[in-house]
Amino acid sequence: MNKKGFDKKLRLLHSISNELALSRSVNDLCRKMIEYSRSRLGFDRLSTWFIDKDPNFLIGSFGVDEKGRIREETKERIRVDCDRTVKNIHDKKMRSILKHGVPLRDNSGNAVGRGSHLVAAIWDGKKVIGYISTDNLIKKKLFTRYDRELFELFASTFGHLYSLKKTEEALTSAFDKLREAQSHLIQAAKMEVVGSLASGVAHEVKNPLAVIIQGVYYLSKKLPSSDHVCHDVLKRMNDSVKRADDIIKGLLDFSVVTKLEFIPQDIHSIIEKSLRLVSYEIDKYNISIHRQFAKGLPDVKIDKNKVEQVFVNIILNAINGMHEGGQIWIRTYSNGSKRARKVYVEIEDSGPGISEDIMDKVFDPFFTTRRSTGGTGLGLTIARNIMEMHKAKIALSNRRSEHGLKVTLIFRR
Amino acid sequence: MSLMGKKKVLIIDDEKNFTDMVKLNLEETGRFTVRVENKGSSGYSAAKDFKPDLILLDIMMPDKDGGNVLYEIKNDDEMKNIPVVFLTAIVKTNEDPSIDGHISGKPYLAKPVNFGKLVDCIDHNVQ
Numbered sequence: 001m002n003k004k005g006f007d008k009k010l011r012l013l014h015s016i017s018n019e020l021a022l023s024r025s026v027n028d029l030c031r032k033m034i035e036y037s038r039s040r041l042g043f044d045r046l047s048t049w050f051i052d053k054d055p056n057f058l059i060g061s062f063g064v065d066e067k068g069r070i071r072e073e074t075k076e077r078i079r080v081d082c083d084r085t086v087k088n089i090h091d092k093k094m095r096s097i098l099k100h101g102v103p104l105r106d107n108s109g110n111a112v113g114r115g116s117h118l119v120a121a122i123w124d125g126k127k128v129i130g131y132i133s134t135d136n137l138i139k140k141k142l143f144t145r146y147d148r149e150l151f152e153l154f155a156s157t158f159g160h161l162y163s164l165k166k167t168e169e170a171l172t173s174a175f176d177k178l179r180e181a182q183s184h185l186i187q188a189a190k191m192e193v194v195g196s197l198a199s200g201v202a203h204e205v206k207n208p209l210a211v212i213i214q215g216v217y218y219l220s221k222k223l224p225s226s227d228h229v230c231h232d233v234l235k236r237m238n239d240s241v242k243r244a245d246d247i248i249k250g251l252l253d254f255s256v257v258t259k260l261e262f263i264p265q266d267i268h269s270i271i272e273k274s275l276r277l278v279s280y281e282i283d284k285y286n287i288s289i290h291r292q293f294a295k296g297l298p299d300v301k302i303d304k305n306k307v308e309q310v311f312v313n314i315i316l317n318a319i320n321g322m323h324e325g326g327q328i329w330i331r332t333y334s335n336g337s338k339r340a341r342k343v344y345v346e347i348e349d350s351g352p353g354i355s356e357d358i359m360d361k362v363f364d365p366f367f368t369t370r371r372s373t374g375g376t377g378l379g380l381t382i383a384r385n386i387m388e389m390h391k392a393k394i395a396l397s398n399r400r401s402e403h404g405l406k407v408t409l410i411f412r413r
Numbered sequence: 414m415s416l417m418g419k420k421k422v423l424i425i426d427d428e429k430n431f432t433d434m435v436k437l438n439l440e441e442t443g444r445f446t447v448r449v450e451n452k453g454s455s456g457y458s459a460a461k462d463f464k465p466d467l468i469l470l471d472i473m474m475p476d477k478d479g480g481n482v483l484y485e486i487k488n489d490d491e492m493k494n495i496p497v498v499f500l501t502a503i504v505k506t507n508e509d510p511s512i513d514g515h516i517s518g519k520p521y522l523a524k525p526v527n528f529g530k531l532v533d534c535i536d537h538n539v540q
Contacts (some may be wrong), residue, residue: 065519203473206502207428210525214434217528245525 001042006146012040013150017157022080026165030061033158034070041154042141043134044068049078049086050122050130056080058130066106068138073381082109085119093128096120096152098348104137116143120155132158198251205248209241216241250378253309260389264299267307267343267411271330274311281319285326288306292331300343300411306386310394311347313379314407320351320370321405326350345409352399353405362396419446420539423463425456425482425498426471426500431524435469438528445535453477457485460492465538468497469522496538500524 016036023029030048037043045066049058058080060073081087085184089097098118103111115136122130132155136137136143275282275289282289318328327350334343354362354369361367363384368377380396387394392409422445429451434482436447440462458464466482468486472479479499487493499521522534 103509203502206524207431210502211428211430211434214431214523214528215437218434218438218441241525 001144001146001150003146005298005372009041009146009150010153013154013157016040017161020158021164023161023165026162027062029165030163031070031072034062034064035254037134037154038064042139043147043151044138045135047073047133048122048130049132051128053075058086061130061354066137083133085117087131089119089121089131090128094121095123096148096155098143098148099145104135113137115140118143118148118151120148120152122155122159122162124159129159129163131155132375183342202248202252206245209244209248212237212241247378250267250382253378253382260303262301262303262390264301265304265307267297267300267302267332267345268293270302270304270308271311271332271345274308274315277312278315278319279306281316285319285321285322285324287322287325288327290327290329291326292329294333297332297334297343298413300413302390302411303386304390306389310383310386310409311345313383317379318347318351318405321351322349341413343411343413345411346406347409348399348406350402350404353403354396356398359396419444420457420467420535421445421463421465422447422467422469422535423450423460423465424448424469425450425459425474426469427451427453427476428471430490435531439532439535442487442532443475453479453482456482457489460486460495461489464492465495467535468495469500469535470497471500473502481493496520498522500526 007219020029020032020036023032034046034048037046045064045068047063048061050061051057051060056079058078060076060078063071063073065071080090085097085099085102088094096119098116100116101114102117102199104113104115104117105351106112117135119131119133121128122132132151134151166307216234216237220231223230223234225231248409271293281287315328319326329346331346331348332344335341358367358369363380365378380394384394387409391412395408395410397406397408398404422439424435424447426432426449432449432451433467435448439445439447445479448459448463448465450456453471456470456477468483469478474482485498486495486497497519499519501521503522520534520538522531
C-alpha cells in the first residue's frame with residue numbers, strides 16, 4: 001500500500017466504523033469486523049483473540065482459515081505464549097509487530113507457508129484487551145508500514161467499538177433484569193392488595209355462611225321427615241354454602257402466593273405429606289397410589305407449604321375425576337447427574353383425561369368441568385401461580401396409550 | 414358439667430347471628446347448656462362466671478381478639494385447664510382439617526362449621 005492508498009483506506013475505515021457501530025451484538029460486531037476487513041480493507045487471513053480473566057490465556061473470537069473461510073473460534077482458549085509474535089507484543093506492550101519471512105501456520109499450528117505476519121493490539125482506550133493478527137498467505141501481498149499503521153488503527157477502532165458494545169449488552173441485560181424485578185414487585189404488590197381483600201372478604205362472607213349452615217341444620221331437624229321437597233331445598237342450600245366456602249378458600253389460596261421461602265427440600269417428603277393430607281379422600285374412593293421415586297433425587301429449593309398445595313390440588317383433581325377404585329402414579333426423576341439442574345415430578349391418573357378442545361382453558365380462573373359436583377375452578381390456577389413464583393413449570397397432557405391425565409412438574413434446583 | 418349432666422359450653426364470638434344459631438342447635442340436642450358472649454373484652458369475665466366445660470373462641474373480634482382472651486383465661490389458675498377450641502374464617506385449602514387441626518397447639522374449627530363436626534369436636538375435647 002502507498003500513501004494514496006492509505007488515505008483512501010482511512011476514509012473506508014471511517015465508514016466501516018459507522019457500520020460496525022450498528023451491530024446487533026458483540027458476536028455480530030466481531031463477525032462483521034472480519035468480513036469488512038477482508039472485503040474492504042484487504043486483510044484476508046485474520047484471527048482475533050481476547051485476553052482471558054487469566055492473563056496468560058486468550059479466548060478466540062472469529063477468524064479466517066488458510067482456505068479463506070470465516071471460522072467461529074469462540075470456544076477456543078490458548079496460552080499467550082503459543083504464538084511467539086503474540087507473546088512478544090504481549091510482553092513488550094507494543095501496539096503492533098510486523099515480521100517478514102516467518103512461518104505462517106494454520107489453526108492447528110502446522111506451518112502452511114512463509115510470509116509476512118502482522119499482529120496489532122486491540123485497545124479499549126485504556127488497556128489492551130486482545131490481539132488481531134493477519135498474514136499474506138492467501139494474496140501474497142507484501143505488507144508496508146502503511147498496512148501496519150492501518151491495521152493498528154483498525155484494531156484500535158475495533159477495540160473501542162467492542163468495549164462499547166459489551167457495555168451496551170451489560171446495560172441491556174441489567175435493564176431487562178430490573179424490569180423483570182419491577183414487574184414481580186408490582187405483581188406482588190397487587191397480590192398483597194388482593195390478599196388483604198381476600199382476607200377481609202373471607203371473614204365477612206364466611207360468618208354469614210356459618211349462620212346459614214346452622215340455620216339449615218336447625219330447620220332440617222324441625223321439618224317432618226315426610227316433607228321431601230323441603231328437605232331437598234335445605235340440602236341444596238347446604239351444598240351451595242359449601243360451594244361458596246370452597247370458592248372463598250380458593251381465593252385465599254390464590255391471594256397468599258406473595259412471599260415464598262426457598263429452602264432446599266426433599267420432594268419425596270413433600271409428596272408423602274400431601275398424600276397424608278388427602279388420605280381421607282384416597283380411602284373414601286379406594287384409590288391406589290403407585291410410587292416410582294428416583295433414588296438419590298437432589299433437593300430442590302422451594303417453599304414447602306406452597307408446593308405441598310400444588311400436589312394437594314393436583315391429587316384432589318385426579319381423585320375427583322375418577323370413579324371408585326381409580327389409580328394414581330407418582331414418578332420422580334432428574335437429569336441423571338449429581339449436578340442435575342432440574343427435578344421432574346409426574347402425576348398420572350386413570351381418569352377420563354381432558355378433552356383437547358378445552359385443554360388450553362384448564363388454568364383459567366374459575367374454569368371447571370365439575371361445577372355441578374362442587375368444583376371451584378381455582379385449583380390449577382393456584383398451582384400454576386405457585387409454580388411460576390418458583391420459576392418452575394407445570395404441563396398437562398393426556399396419557400398416550402390409556403385414558404387419564406398426566407401432570408408434569410419441572411423444578412429448577 | 415351442670416347438675417343435669419349437660420355439658421356447659423361458652424361461645425365467645427362477635428357474630429350474634431352465628432352464636433344464637435349455634436346455641437339453638439346445641440341446646441336442641443338436650444346435651445348442652447350454652448352461654449353466649451359477643452364481646453371479646455367480656456370473654457374472660459363470662460368464663461369466670463359461667464365456669465364452662467369447653468370454650469368456643471372466635472379469633473378475629475373487633476374489641477379484643479381471641480388470642481388475648483385465651484391469654485387471660487390461661488393465666489387464671491381456676492380456668493387454665495378448660496379446653497378451648499378456636500373458630501376461624503381465614504383458612505386455606507391445605508389448612509382445613511378433615512379430622513382436626515391445631516393453631517399454636519389449640520384445636521380449631523373452620524367456619525362455616527358443619528354442626529355434626531362441631532358436636533364431635535366438643536365431645537372429643539371435653540374431659
